[in-house]
Amino acid sequence: MTGANSSNGKSHSVSERLLDELREGLPDGLIPAALFGNEEIFNLELRKIFARCWVFLAHESEIPNSGDYVRRKIGQDNFIVVRDEDGGVQALFDACRHRGVQICRADSGNTDIFRCPYHGWAYDTKGNLLGGPLWKNAFGTMSKEQNGLLKVAQLTSFHGLIFATLDPTAPSFEEYLGGMKWYLDLVFGLNRHGVEIIGAPQRFVVDANWKSGAENFSGDDYHLGTLHRSAWAIGAFPVPFADNMMGYHIQASPGHSLSFSMAPSEDDPGPKFFAYPQDVARSFDTSRISDEQLRIASRSRVFVGNVFPNFSILLAPMTDDGAHFPPTGVLTIRTWQPMGAGRIEAWNWFCAYRNMTPDQKDRVYRSGLASFSMGGVFEMDDTEPWMLASRTGRSVAAEVLDLKLNYQMGLPGVGIAKRAENWPGPGIVYWPRYEEGVQRNMFRFYCDMMRAEPGTWPKASF
Amino acid sequence: MTGANSSNGKSHSVSERLLDELREGLPDGLIPAALFGNEEIFNLELRKIFARCWVFLAHESEIPNSGDYVRRKIGQDNFIVVRDEDGGVQALFDACRHRGVQICRADSGNTDIFRCPYHGWAYDTKGNLLGGPLWKNAFGTMSKEQNGLLKVAQLTSFHGLIFATLDPTAPSFEEYLGGMKWYLDLVFGLNRHGVEIIGAPQRFVVDANWKSGAENFSGDDYHLGTLHRSAWAIGAFPVPFADNMMGYHIQASPGHSLSFSMAPSEDDPGPKFFAYPQDVARSFDTSRISDEQLRIASRSRVFVGNVFPNFSILLAPMTDDGAHFPPTGVLTIRTWQPMGAGRIEAWNWFCAYRNMTPDQKDRVYRSGLASFSMGGVFEMDDTEPWMLASRTGRSVAAEVLDLKLNYQMGLPGVGIAKRAENWPGPGIVYWPRYEEGVQRNMFRFYCDMMRAEPGTWPKASF
Amino acid sequence: MTGANSSNGKSHSVSERLLDELREGLPDGLIPAALFGNEEIFNLELRKIFARCWVFLAHESEIPNSGDYVRRKIGQDNFIVVRDEDGGVQALFDACRHRGVQICRADSGNTDIFRCPYHGWAYDTKGNLLGGPLWKNAFGTMSKEQNGLLKVAQLTSFHGLIFATLDPTAPSFEEYLGGMKWYLDLVFGLNRHGVEIIGAPQRFVVDANWKSGAENFSGDDYHLGTLHRSAWAIGAFPVPFADNMMGYHIQASPGHSLSFSMAPSEDDPGPKFFAYPQDVARSFDTSRISDEQLRIASRSRVFVGNVFPNFSILLAPMTDDGAHFPPTGVLTIRTWQPMGAGRIEAWNWFCAYRNMTPDQKDRVYRSGLASFSMGGVFEMDDTEPWMLASRTGRSVAAEVLDLKLNYQMGLPGVGIAKRAENWPGPGIVYWPRYEEGVQRNMFRFYCDMMRAEPGTWPKASF
Amino acid sequence: MTPPSEVPVASDLYARIVAWVNREAELLDAGKEREWLETMVSKEIVYQVPLRQTVERAHGTGFSDTTFHLNESYGSLMTRVVRNESGFAWAEDPPSRVRHFVTNIRVSELEGNRLAIKSNLLIFRTRRDQTQPQLLSGERQDVLRNEDGEFRLVGRTILLDLTVIETHNLAIIF
Amino acid sequence: MTPPSEVPVASDLYARIVAWVNREAELLDAGKEREWLETMVSKEIVYQVPLRQTVERAHGTGFSDTTFHLNESYGSLMTRVVRNESGFAWAEDPPSRVRHFVTNIRVSELEGNRLAIKSNLLIFRTRRDQTQPQLLSGERQDVLRNEDGEFRLVGRTILLDLTVIETHNLAIIF
Amino acid sequence: MTPPSEVPVASDLYARIVAWVNREAELLDAGKEREWLETMVSKEIVYQVPLRQTVERAHGTGFSDTTFHLNESYGSLMTRVVRNESGFAWAEDPPSRVRHFVTNIRVSELEGNRLAIKSNLLIFRTRRDQTQPQLLSGERQDVLRNEDGEFRLVGRTILLDLTVIETHNLAIIF
Numbered sequence A, B, C: 001m002t003g004a005n006s007s008n009g010k011s012h013s014v015s016e017r018l019l020d021e022l023r024e025g026l027p028d029g030l031i032p033a034a035l036f037g038n039e040e041i042f043n044l045e046l047r048k049i050f051a052r053c054w055v056f057l058a059h060e061s062e063i064p065n066s067g068d069y070v071r072r073k074i075g076q077d078n079f080i081v082v083r084d085e086d087g088g089v090q091a092l093f094d095a096c097r098h099r100g101v102q103i104c105r106a107d108s109g110n111t112d113i114f115r116c117p118y119h120g121w122a123y124d125t126k127g128n129l130l131g132g133p134l135w136k137n138a139f140g141t142m143s144k145e146q147n148g149l150l151k152v153a154q155l156t157s158f159h160g161l162i163f164a165t166l167d168p169t170a171p172s173f174e175e176y177l178g179g180m181k182w183y184l185d186l187v188f189g190l191n192r193h194g195v196e197i198i199g200a201p202q203r204f205v206v207d208a209n210w211k212s213g214a215e216n217f218s219g220d221d222y223h224l225g226t227l228h229r230s231a232w233a234i235g236a237f238p239v240p241f242a243d244n245m246m247g248y249h250i251q252a253s254p255g256h257s258l259s260f261s262m263a264p265s266e267d268d269p270g271p272k273f274f275a276y277p278q279d280v281a282r283s284f285d286t287s288r289i290s291d292e293q294l295r296i297a298s299r300s301r302v303f304v305g306n307v308f309p310n311f312s313i314l315l316a317p318m319t320d321d322g323a324h325f326p327p328t329g330v331l332t333i334r335t336w337q338p339m340g341a342g343r344i345e346a347w348n349w350f351c352a353y354r355n356m357t358p359d360q361k362d363r364v365y366r367s368g369l370a371s372f373s374m375g376g377v378f379e380m381d382d383t384e385p386w387m388l389a390s391r392t393g394r395s396v397a398a399e400v401l402d403l404k405l406n407y408q409m410g411l412p413g414v415g416i417a418k419r420a421e422n423w424p425g426p427g428i429v430y431w432p433r434y435e436e437g438v439q440r441n442m443f444r445f446y447c448d449m450m451r452a453e454p455g456t457w458p459k460a461s462f
Numbered sequence D, E, F: 001m002t003p004p005s006e007v008p009v010a011s012d013l014y015a016r017i018v019a020w021v022n023r024e025a026e027l028l029d030a031g032k033e034r035e036w037l038e039t040m041v042s043k044e045i046v047y048q049v050p051l052r053q054t055v056e057r058a059h060g061t062g063f064s065d066t067t068f069h070l071n072e073s074y075g076s077l078m079t080r081v082v083r084n085e086s087g088f089a090w091a092e093d094p095p096s097r098v099r100h101f102v103t104n105i106r107v108s109e110l111e112g113n114r115l116a117i118k119s120n121l122l123i124f125r126t127r128r129d130q131t132q133p134q135l136l137s138g139e140r141q142d143v144l145r146n147e148d149g150e151f152r153l154v155g156r157t158i159l160l161d162l163t164v165i166e167t168h169n170l171a172i173i174f
């Protein structure tokens, strides 16, 4: 709270104190509750996390043709993600260089020119300033080069996923991903066709902190048994809770974590390949991934992970109507846009492998919508505890009583999770999934980024 | 205002300056208007007042049976006030120790277990952690003792009134009350049966500062003549304004003040015993109070007081329908919950002596509701000036023009109030009620608390 | 953003840094975008601009009779502008001296006493404290002189326009106006009858920064061609865009700028005297202005200007229904009340020369309403880009990408505007209107005021 | 008592009730509270706004049947009217601007010449310069009785969709 | 003029008015302003949204009869339509999303083949990503005239429950 | 198909529909979702809340016909009911307080024994201590079919006036 802030008059000390407590508490799995509500921390996050890290903007399948654009967010700010006239992808800051007026008038569309409504400066799809009314009279010799739309510092496309960063000093995306790449390849490169987005993203606002979403998708499997207990009551999910806890927790690289639900043995009856239909599963091959990756995928029931800070993916078997339709694999992408210390704008995309039939894609979409969306039986419940936790994050009592949140599951001696032997992929791996190292990994990197001086970066590998 | 805050870049200096002005101005009855609107001051109050002082939570009659609970506030934060399995009263911070999720799902109820909706940690009515799903797998050897719900530092029950503080260094409640105890005994111990709460508390939100409520109940009788002038127009109140100014203003002990409306002579025709029905009045005795206290009560028409910071009580003759029903004594309890520098959540309880008949209690409830509630003819008007004052408290003009509020009534030479001779009770006492020493007393203690270092306390007696 | 504020823990450095950037960037026409959204800057503005500069309150024609009052704002705070019993004009801070309660209960009215609703203190129309109920008993000897309503430090009436300042050290209004006086005389003294307000002001709230309004009226003519392009589509405005760019941009004195739309030659067919009806134009004379001023007026199609900080006037030919009525001169007054870094309360008055016929005044009112009001075809569009610019002013991306807004039109070598020769009036004058020196002039004075120490003033002439 | 029987929307009776409801709202929004009380309300009116608490789904709606925000009789309602006419009712001077939006009107007949009316009520309320209204929403349950040819309000219960009321006072009639 | 006589809710005439009101709202919410103007509005329309000030109870409602937020004729309304069709009406491009909630409809007959219609109007308006709507509430007082068999809007006065309007423009039709 | 023909407001059929709409809202606001589903909804229901984007005026309303906030069948609606009855539906325990304000009802006949109903829907929703409601506004387009003498909801499309939804979940029925 800015309260904490004002309470001693040294507005910097609150965030510094909290970050010190974070660093000291992490080895013991203790995290100050105020990280989920303090305004000063949040304003730091916008600058030290969202203005520096690689963040997800869009998928290329959303802007197939030149001139296609979508308006997306980095932190709280709008960027125009547009397919330029040469077929390249641009991410342009949505602010006219004259008086700063936002010039993008739609959530998506197609255009060859962005014209500012105030005085009419016009920009092309690469952000170049083209001119304005009676240009010679008004701006004669002024440099157009220096007055084009501002752009992100770096941009990349990975399996069609467009990521960008505002920080020119950021490491390359590959380096930033580190070990996480192996796992994203496993999902997005599972067959030669790759994935595409179905429809436009759903957006909704939740009064919670973005880190609640990020840590949940980093591998919070334990909450299913309680929070999603109703899912079994309605047959929405095929694997019993205890069985579903079998699997791997993986700290792929600093900040990025994931989790697999996997049966102990290959020949377990449960779902294979996330319960994708047989004929789709048959298209999964090693054209773009290794045998190990394919084998892991074949045994997987659920994949859930988070690329720091706020890019989450989930691949799981779902159905909208258990009585009539068996679960199908559903791949969904989430971003948790930070709209305030206690405010998330959740973006929600559904994906399918390109080679799926229209019917199969429709099943994916319906099942996903009914399970993991604002109106879905799973997600409906997830937002509830996040709201209730962010309220605590704002509380003075938590500050005064020094409430530390508990991230101790899976610490040495706590529970049954153990380091996994001979796992073919990168990262620090535990079996089974009774552990929160995946969350501690996220917060360790978070802590390093929050303390990093401008221009400097924590190391991207263990 | 954070404005003041930012306006010179030294965010601590604003509150320090205001508190200096307060300390220097108080002897002359001058208080900076910004205390009623400045955000920085407010955030300090949450920490230095509400997180340290004894505050009211509930009355034992609201949770008679084991497992009964009500959700109440300390400052802005929720605590579960519950009758534990041994019949004791607990005040538990409503935040799960795992991820801080609030676990209390209702304003009141009865339960033997509080289960967190996120991962299922369960706590008993004493806040002890009982466990969660597949506990051994997940948290095996982790200490449950260290992961119980957090509690208030001290809690006490006084005439059934449950008070608590978050500060382990706070003096005992008796010591904190000091001279005020004598007067609360007089009201809550007026007969052997004591009082009980009627129904559940009413809650409403007013855009005002909590101190406006506290100072008003500390003994602002002078406002009746103007603000409540309509009350006489409708016969809601039996004592003419000027007569009603007769009585005593009492600074019972630092911070705590009260006021009695009392006729100059014993044999004045006006209401006795706050106009309680004769048969009720007959039950008032010295089983729990002294002859002096009983005699005072017998002569009293109105009792109004405030236990610092925000526990107000009023005992006065009221009727909902003067044409058909004579006024009856109505005892009401108020707390002014600080929801913002300009935002109060008012809580409103009505009480009756246990030995009153159902009809008498119904008259109390109806009369109280019609007089001192959100829809009551008195309270309806009170909130109006408080809102208009908090607007001034936020204003830049008040800051620039250096507006000091006037608390000079009853200062030496100002008005006719004089120190009272041979008053049987404790405290500094004035007659008649044309004075604001009762408010200055509240602000003197307020000033001391706001300046007190953590762990240190101003003295609780004159 | 307070974010920037907290992001480095030194809350003063953000505004200082931004003001340094402003000072350094201005000569090159570069202004940091954050000036249009930063909270800390805004809170400084309330104190260093609005609490010090001369601001407009009302026109004398709004309070003709003694006891007439209107409630108006200085910055965000209410002042009672009242015609006192001696026919003078008072501007009283709307806050009772007792507890700070606002005592003015209406937007306008007539009264001889302002009585506070809380305890009944009464004040006369000069703000003198008259007393309250049972005054002797309550406040006996207390000085009434010291407890009158607070007032503005200086107040003046200029052509019936009432201006005031809270700063006793402010220069006289004439000195403050400097060269701008010549131009305001030209408009408000255009005939012997002078102007009057038609009706009550319209008020509406826009999520934008007040400086967007001020800079626009300082002489942003270039936006008509794009933003108001629809105005020509509907025949609302008689002069083609390119022609309308002909005219003068005038930096009348530090902070105050204006612009004339004027045909290159006297005998241009276009509107004369702002297209006022012939018989009205015939009443324009030199009874209060010079021949030069009259000649300028005769050639003028549009006059638009801003008296720093937020008093804007526009005099232009308009019609509500081009098909049936020719345009008439419409004089409108605007104030941009600063309600937040991204929040303006716009006040909107229409004026007519006193000697106009009721029908002519009705045409003025209808035409103005249909053109320059919340529902007017011009103003409707203006608010849009201002909102979109203030969003950018709040953005973290603008901060991180260091977005500087462009005010370079008309800088040496940029466009065709040139210093005008032998212009009869004061100030720095350019022809034609392709330039933004008028805005730079506003921001130069803004910068000086924001950096000025209390009690010191930048010089009011070039 | 015999169960209430629904009054068809197509019936004249239903139409008369709609007119009654609209007339009432018009009077209240125009601040004509005395006219409302004297011409549309029964001397035996029981007018209640019960308190509401948040409770778990298993425990119902959370309304109290013993505690109220308002619990009025004809006498106490008249008291309010007199008060507002006193010229010293600061809480409502200047008055709030109140608008009653009454929708989803359902009518059924009760024995004893009485009608039960349910409607959804949205109250939009502003004061002074407020640009953001107070919104009060709930179900209104009325009982009307035919008293010598005229319908009179004999019972009104307001079931608010709120537990904490964001309003500085309840000096309004639902 | 003879006093207005109330049109019973049960009458066909009332029903026709309800249909008219609903059709109008549907056209306006769908942005079909030209169709509305050309098929439902009289050439002699007087369309006014008077200014409102906060005044003390003793001084009435605070509406002005000489100053307005909007004061439109057929010509000026057509101007708005043309403007929106011009493709350069930035204020409403992208357009607001507007919803008219019309309740408490009261109809009475005036002489001269005219009807007076009062209704309570709640407008819900959002733009772009706004999640919090602008809410405009007031009483709508219409006069309809039967012009060769069709009802046409000849008078409309919007009495808003607001003094300061929280909206960047009034580019909407009430 | 033949074009829909408007059902006059004065008709019995229209009146029956109004009663149907009011009964439905009453059931939903009272949380009787199973009763609603079993007595008022057709097994063949198609229930959709399409996604909306902000688009320029030239590009229409911005509704998607392929992507949705909700896209429900009878089976999936029953799933919701069962879920809420499971006792573990945390998202709605304690339940929201929901109020349906249904106005501007328009009815027309379709072939095949079906009726098209358009209405403006305002949903007022609060939870726990919230004093500020979530407000959801839109046009509701229903199709009712007469199934052995009873009207059943066979199609519902909610056209929201929002692009970003400010609600932690859509566990409500429009």
Ligand code: FES
Pocket: A096, A097, A098, A099, A100, A101, A116, A117, A118, A119, A120, A121
């Ligand atoms: S602000 Fe974009 S052209 Fe001027």
Ligand code: FES
Pocket: B096, B097, B098, B099, B100, B101, B116, B117, B118, B119, B120, B121
């Ligand atoms: S947050 Fe309570 S059990 Fe996890």
Ligand code: FES
Pocket: C096, C097, C098, C099, C100, C101, C116, C117, C118, C119, C120, C121
């Ligand atoms: S506050 Fe104005 S008289 Fe007391």
Ligand SMILES: [Fe+3]
Pocket: A223, A227, A228, A378, A379, A382
């Ligand atoms: Fe989940």
Ligand SMILES: [Fe+3]
Pocket: B223, B227, B228, B378, B379, B382
């Ligand atoms: Fe009072």
Ligand SMILES: [Fe+3]
Pocket: C223, C227, C228, C378, C379, C382
């Ligand atoms: Fe303009």
